[in-house]
Amino acid sequence: xxxxxxxxxxxxxxxxxxxxxxxxxxxxxxxxxxxxxxxxxxxxxxxxxxxxxxxxxxxxxxxxxxxxxxxxxxxxxxxxxxxxxxxxxxxxxxxxxxxxxxxxxxxxxxxxxxxxxxxxxxxxxxxxxxxxxxxxxxxxxxxxxxxxxxxxxxxxxxxxxxxxxxxxxxxxxxxxxxxxxxxxxxxxxxxxxxxxxxxxxxxxxxxxxxxxxxxxxxxxxxxxx
Numbered sequence: 001x002x003x004x005x006x007x008x009x010x011x012x013x014x015x016x017x018x019x020x021x022x023x024x025x026x027x028x029x030x031x032x033x034x035x036x037x038x039x040x041x042x043x044x045x046x047x048x049x050x051x052x053x054x055x056x057x058x059x060x061x062x063x064x065x066x067x068x069x070x071x072x073x074x075x076x077x078x079x080x081x082x083x084x085x086x087x088x089x090x091x092x093x094x095x096x097x098x099x100x101x102x103x104x105x106x107x108x109x110x111x112x113x114x115x116x117x118x119x120x121x122x123x124x125x126x127x128x129x130x131x132x133x134x135x136x137x138x139x140x141x142x143x144x145x146x147x148x149x150x151x152x153x154x155x156x157x158x159x160x161x162x163x164x165x166x167x168x169x170x171x172x173x174x175x176x177x178x179x180x181x182x183x184x185x186x187x188x189x190x191x192x193x194x195x196x197x198x199x200x201x202x203x204x205x206x207x208x209x210x211x212x213x214x215x216x217x218x219x220x221x222x223x224x225x
Contacts, residue, residue: 036067045075049084062093066101069126078133085130089149098123121173124150128177132184140193143181148200150177162196165203172206172215182218191225198222 036051048071056064069088072080088094101122109120127150135143145157151169172179178200185193201219206212 036071040071045071046077046080049075049077049080053084062088062091062097065091066097069129073129078136081129081133082137085126085133088126089130095123121176124173124175124177124180128180131177131181135181135184135193140190140196144178144193144196144200147176147178147181151204162199165199167200167203169200169204170207172204172211174210174214179214179218182222186218186221186225189225194222194225 036048036055039045039048039051049068052064052068052071056068065084065088068084069081072084091097098121102120105120105122127146131143131146131150134140134146141160141162142157145155145160148155148160148167148169149157151171152167155167178197182194182197182201185197198219201215201222204215206215
């Protein structure tokens with residue numbers, strides 16, 4: 001009798017487990033957006049990225065691709081960041097989406113003294129993230145290329161070479177992607193990459209005193225490496 005009870009219990013447990021797996025599979029395939037949201041709420045952004053990616057494959061919507069990029073950054077996974085942020089900046093709807101996100105975020109922080117009047121740029125946020133990821137991956141030239149592209153949309157990010165670079169950049173907003181990369185290089189005391197960025201910064205024409213001070217501060221720090 002005892003063996004029969006144990007066998008029955010194990011059979012029931014197996015059926016329950018099988019049903020749970022089936023239900024989870026159905027949810028994963030049929031409702032990836034919902035599962036992505038659950039993972040985000042739990043702080044499991046690594047799993048959230050995969051569900052967001054599956055959901056994006058269904059919709060093709062740039063907002064869903066941006067969710068992949070955002071979750072990749074929160075997951076601190078450089079492989080995901082490079083994959084999804086690159087797809088995002090290359091999407092034809094990226095510029096318009098940046099306008100929408102900037103308005104949403106800047107309207108939310110407007111008047112908040114903690115931000116000191118600083119405005120948020122989703123474009124520089126994404127470019128800064130992928131630039132940093134490439135830099136951590138040992139691809140310093142590509143990292144600089146991405147950062148330049150954030151300021152000069154016409155620049156081919158794969159073409160950067162310190163030996164041949166001679167571009168001019170108009171404007172240098174505070175907290176832009178190239179500035180963020182510069183700070184990482186300064187923190188790492190990376191003289192070689194710092195020298196490459198200095199050459200880029202020499203061709204920048206800032207708009208206004210704040211941008212000029214920001215640029216000058218970075219150049220002094222990079223020059224002192």
